[in-house]
Amino acid sequence: MNHADGTETDECASDGDALRPEGPPEQMLAAREELTPMLSQYLELCEAHPDALVVFQVGDFYEAFCEAAEEMARVCEVTLTKREDSTGTYPMAGIPIDNAASYLEALLESGYRVAVADQVEDASEASGLVDRAVTQVITPGTVVDDELLTDATATYLGAVAGSGEEAALATVDVSTGECQVTSGSDHQIREEVDRLAPAELLVAPDAPDFDPEYEVMVTDADGSDFALDAARETLSRYVSAPDAVVPNGVELRAVGGLLAYAEYTQGDDGPLSYVSRVRRYDPDRSLRLDATAIRSLELFDSRSPSGGHTLVDVVDETACALGRRRLTAWLRRPSVDEGEIRRRHDAVGELLDRPLARETLRDHLSTVYDLERLVSRVSRERANARDLRALKTTLDAVPEVKAALSDVETETLCDLRDSLDELADVRELVDDAIRPDPPQEITEGDVIREGFDAELDDVRATEREGREWVAELEERERDRTGIDSLDVGYNQVHGYYIEVTNPNLDRVPDDYTRRQTLKNSERFYTPELKRREDEILSAAERADALEYEVFTRVRASVAEEVERLQSVAESLATLDVLTAFAAVAAGHDYVRPEMGADAVRIEAGRHPVVERTQDEFVPNPADFSAGHVAVVTGPNMSGKSTYMRQVALVCILAQAGSFVPAREAHLPILDRIFTRVGASDDIAGGQSTFMREMAELTDILHDATEDSLVLLDEVGRGTSTTDGLAIARATTEFVHDEVGATTLFATHYHDLTALGESLPNAFNLHFTVEKTEREGEEPEVTFLHRVADGASSSSYGVEVAQLAGVPDAVVDRAREFIGESESDSGTTSDAATTPTDGESDTHAENQLRTNGRTDDGAEPRDDDSPDGTLAAYVDGIEPDDGRGETTATEREILDEIRSLDVAGTTPLEALNTLDRLRQRLDDGD
Numbered sequence: 059m060n061h062a063d064g065t066e067t068d069e070c071a072s073d074g075d076a077l078r079p080e081g082p083p084e085q086m087l088a089a090r091e092e093l094t095p096m097l098s099q100y101l102e103l104c105e106a107h108p109d110a111l112v113v114f115q116v117g118d119f120y121e122a123f124c125e126a127a128e129e130m131a132r133v134c135e136v137t138l139t140k141r142e143d144s145t146g147t148y149p150m151a152g153i154p155i156d157n158a159a160s161y162l163e164a165l166l167e168s169g170y171r172v173a174v175a176d177q178v179e180d181a182s183e184a185s186g187l188v189d190r191a192v193t194q195v196i197t198p199g200t201v202v203d204d205e206l207l208t209d210a211t212a213t214y215l216g217a218v219a220g221s222g223e224e225a226a227l228a229t230v231d232v233s234t235g236e237c238q239v240t241s242g243s244d245h246q247i248r249e250e251v252d253r254l255a256p257a258e259l260l261v262a263p264d265a266p267d268f269d270p271e272y273e274v275m276v277t278d279a280d281g282s283d284f285a286l287d288a289a290r291e292t293l294s295r296y297v298s299a300p301d302a303v304v305p306n307g308v309e310l311r312a313v314g315g316l317l318a319y320a321e322y323t324q325g326d327d328g329p330l331s332y333v334s335r336v337r338r339y340d341p342d343r344s345l346r347l348d349a350t351a352i353r354s355l356e357l358f359d360s361r362s363p364s365g366g367h368t369l370v371d372v373v374d375e376t377a378c379a380l381g382r383r384r385l386t387a388w389l390r391r392p393s394v395d396e397g398e399i400r401r402r403h404d405a406v407g408e409l410l411d412r413p414l415a416r417e418t419l420r421d422h423l424s425t426v427y428d429l430e431r432l433v434s435r436v437s438r439e440r441a442n443a444r445d446l447r448a449l450k451t452t453l454d455a456v457p458e459v460k461a462a463l464s465d466v467e468t469e470t471l472c473d474l475r476d477s478l479d480e481l482a483d484v485r486e487l488v489d490d491a492i493r494p495d496p497p498q499e500i501t502e503g504d505v506i507r508e509g510f511d512a513e514l515d516d517v518r519a520t521e522r523e524g525r526e527w528v529a530e531l532e533e534r535e536r537d538r539t540g541i542d543s544l545d546v547g548y549n550q551v552h553g554y555y556i557e558v559t560n561p562n563l564d565r566v567p568d569d570y571t572r573r574q575t576l577k578n579s580e581r582f583y584t585p586e587l588k589r590r591e592d593e594i595l596s597a598a599e600r601a602d603a604l605e606y607e608v609f610t611r612v613r614a615s616v617a618e619e620v621e622r623l624q625s626v627a628e629s630l631a632t633l634d635v636l637t638a639f640a641a642v643a644a645g646h647d648y649v650r651p652e653m654g655a656d657a658v659r660i661e662a663g664r665h666p667v668v669e670r671t672q673d674e675f676v677p678n679p680a681d682f683s684a685g686h687v688a689v690v691t692g693p694n695m696s697g698k699s700t701y702m703r704q705v706a707l708v709c710i711l712a713q714a715g716s717f718v719p720a721r722e723a724h725l726p727i728l729d730r731i732f733t734r735v736g737a738s739d740d741i742a743g744g745q746s747t748f749m750r751e752m753a754e755l756t757d758i759l760h761d762a763t764e765d766s767l768v769l770l771d772e773v774g775r776g777t778s779t780t781d782g783l784a785i786a787r788a789t790t791e792f793v794h795d796e797v798g799a800t801t802l803f804a805t806h807y808h809d810l811t812a813l814g815e816s817l818p819n820a821f822n823l824h825f826t827v828e829k830t831e832r833e834g835e836e837p838e839v840t841f842l843h844r845v846a847d848g849a850s851s852s853s854y855g856v857e858v859a860q861l862a863g864v865p866d867a868v869v870d871r872a873r874e875f876i877g878e879s880e881s882d883s884g885t886t887s888d889a890a891t892t893p894t895d896g897e898s899d900t901h902a903e904n905q906l907r908t909n910g911r912t913d914d915g916a917e918p919r920d921d922d923s924p925d926g927t928l929a930a931y932v933d934g935i936e937p938d939d940g941r942g943e944t945t946a947t948e949r950e951i952l953d954e955i956r957s958l959d960v961a962g963t964t965p966l967e968a969l970n971t972l973d974r975l976r977q978r979l980d981d982g983d
């Protein structure tokens with residue numbers, strides 16, 4: 059995490075001392091009275107933006123001074139120079155404005171806010187010092203420049219206020235204006251923060267400490283903007299009745315604080331005109347996926363270090379950025395509204411059945427620019443002429459899109475078609491006003507079409523006539539003077555001239571005035587040429603200024619249509635996702651899921667991501683009645699994790715509105731999907747892995763409901779086999795008895811399969827493996843990746859090790875160990891210390907048999923867990939020396955293990971403890 063108050067970025071300070079590059083430099087403060095006007099202007103801007111690194115326009119550069127200069131030189135890798143005047147010598151560094159984006163990005167990445175102080179008056183017109191003002195404060199959550207926005211995904215600025223049961227999170231995507239707010243307990247708000255992962259988080263003084271799980275700039279906000287009255291006042295600039303739109307006080311405070319800060323970063327230009335509505339939402343109105351589930355199901359980011367595919371990658375056949383953002387939003391927050399889901403499926407089905415319409419739509423949608431961001435640039439007065447042309451091109455697609463939808467039948471597609479506003483007025487305005495291929499700059503002419511503005515046309519005509527007169531001048535003067543080599547030319551410094559070579563100077567007429575002497579010639583002007591030149595230049599200048607004026611007028615007219623444009627963007631985004639879903643369904647053989655079932659029933663289901671990377675993917679069925687617990691066993695690499703994730707991904711896709719990779723699917727509407735994946739798969743910093751595993755498990759056990767899907771992959775693996783198994787068993791029972799969520803539990807603890815048989819709503823599944831034994835050869839293992847009823851009999855860990863290329867000597871020795879322990883089974887008691895997974899199943903099995911819990915067929919949980927709680931399970935475990943008695947040493951050791959602070963123990967300490975205990979056991983014998 060990266061605190062904007064400087065706690066972390068101090069690392070970046072050039073010399074590691076306490077001087078911060080943000081805020082006013084000490085050296086200038088000390089010399090305040092004597093500073094040159096420019097430096098005192100810089101100092102004032104630094105004082106007004108104490109939390110930001112100020113970059114200060116001087117001509118074509120953004121400069122920084124003192125500590126900020128040193129920091130800029132270091133981060134941006136630019137030269138550190140100095141500025142000297144009578145008041146002192148100040149370190150100075152600069153970045154070229156033309157190419158500022160990459161430097162600004164480097165500063166952002168180093169954890170800075172950057173206040174951009176631009177010259178806000180024309181240097182040539184300024185009398186004395188050029189006026190400068192901070193036009194924007196660039197922060198990770200409020201980046202709006204296209205060059206700094208990495209891709210089409212939304213960048214949120216978030217604000218949290220309140221605590222306890224009354225906390226709120228407001229977010230705004232400053233590049234598109236999408237603003238939303240929700241409230242709940244601080245636990246729910248934390249979860250929502252992790253799920254949305256805003257790039258920057260403002261924390262109101264009354265909110266608890268926020269320490270999100272991901273990299274984010276956290277800003278402890280000034281409380282005044284979060285006060286109820288101030289927040290109401292801020293929001294009233296956006297909506298006419300703030301209390302009606304956001305009736306909840308803590309939500310209102312979060313939104314107010316958020317928008318006030320967003321305004322500040324936009325250079326205090328007043329309200330953000332593109333934020334036209336604030337949407338309240340309830341996370342429970344969508345299929346909730348917390349950050350852990352999003353991460354472990356690899357919806358958006360791959361866990362593979364080499365960056366493998368993700369769910370969004372494989373279903374992203376969208377044609378435009380609008381659709382891409384919408385797709386991400388739908389996958390992040392699939393619907394729980396059965397009607398809405400069905401309507402999306404209807405639309406996808408119709409587009410699937412009409413390949414021609416689908417292709418036409420895709421063609422037109424691919425010409426669509428990022429309308430939401432264009433609109434936001436228009437209303438922030440940052441759009442240039444090219445942006446307006448891009449807007450026009452985008453709007454040109456609308457009638458085509460409507461035409462492609464002319465005979466659709468499903469409700470959603472009909473609604474989309476009917477609600478699509480062609481915005482012919484805006485299109486015409488832009489087309490009439492802006493030239494087809496305008497330059498980047500809007501102050502240098504060539505932007506406005508002829509015929510659009512009479513005054514501009516007049517001025518341009520004057521300029522043109524003047525230029526024509528000059529163009530013909532050469533011919534006329536050659537005739538008049540008889541000098542055939544006479545040239546008329548122009549240069550920036552001297553303007554128009556008539557050039558005569560030295561041998562012809564005697565023929566120069568009297569009305570020629572000398573302008574410049576060159577080696578072989580002289581340059582002249584005439585009074586008429588001078589008059590024309592003035593006329594041309596002032597007309598050109600006036601025309602450029604007029605063009606800019608006309609342009610801003612056109613842009614302002616377009617800005618008035620923000621809401622209509624946003625609604626078009628909204629419809630195009632939805633249409634793009636539905637079309638993409640249909641394209642994926644067509645290309646990859648997805649089927650429409652039947653929603654509202656009381657069980658997850660999938661025929662020949664596939665993992666949407668793994669199937670794309672595998673030459674042959676083995677489809678598998680699923681049949682899980684609500685509240686049932688499936689204990690999934692099978693060797694390493696047999697396909698357990700893939701299968702469990704596939705079930706979850708099929709449900710997510712279906713509720714997002716997509717068809718699913720299966721032959722047939724009947725699905726319930728899930729409220730949440732929880733995942734707890736194996737400890738070794740999830741190395742998180744800071745916390746002990748086991749502690750983290752348990753914390754996630756706690757969340758699941760508390761929050762899961764009968765409508766949830768829970769995936770538990772090797773729960774308990776992060777600790778000793780004994781504890782791990784105990785926890786796994788207790789968890790399975792708790793989920794089964796108390797939670798009632800549909801649960802898939804993959805495990806290497808084969809003993810758990812006993813529960814699959816003994817609990818009424820639990821059953822066993824296993825993954826099959828074919829073992830071929832040929833005489834004189836080592837057995838060969840083939841993974842069939844096929845799920846089957848019942849429990850798996852062996853773990854094949856050693857065979858997997860062999861397949862992975864572990865040296866033969868090690869594999870053979872491992873086989874010997876297994877042989878030994880199998881022949882020893884029933885007599886040894888060291889199962890609890892068996893360290894590796896490969897072996898643990900066999901040992902764990904042995905261990906429980908020696909405990910007499912499975913062999914004698916007794917109902918395990920009645921024996922071992924009188925009250926069915928986790929603690930009771932751990933307490934219920936007693937070592938067994940094979941004689942059926944527990945020695946005093948063993949009891950002491952057990953007590954010590956129970957009192958261990960597992961979470962606070964480092965792996966090294968754990969090993970040492972283990973070694974010591976083992977020593978005691980040996981000595982005790």
Ligand SMILES: Nc1ncnc2c1ncn2[C@@H]1O[C@H](COP(=O)(O)OP(=O)(O)OP(=O)(O)O)[C@@H](O)[C@H]1O
Pocket residue numbers: 668672674675676677678692693694695696697698699700701843844
């Ligand atoms: N149904 C399938 N069809 C084809 N290949 C599959 C299938 N399922 C899994 N695989 C392949 O097998 C590999 C291992 O699968 P997976 O990680 O699901 O196994 P696992 O049983 O969970 O292993 P472990 O217990 O070691 O975590 C996958 O990476 C994939 O390449």
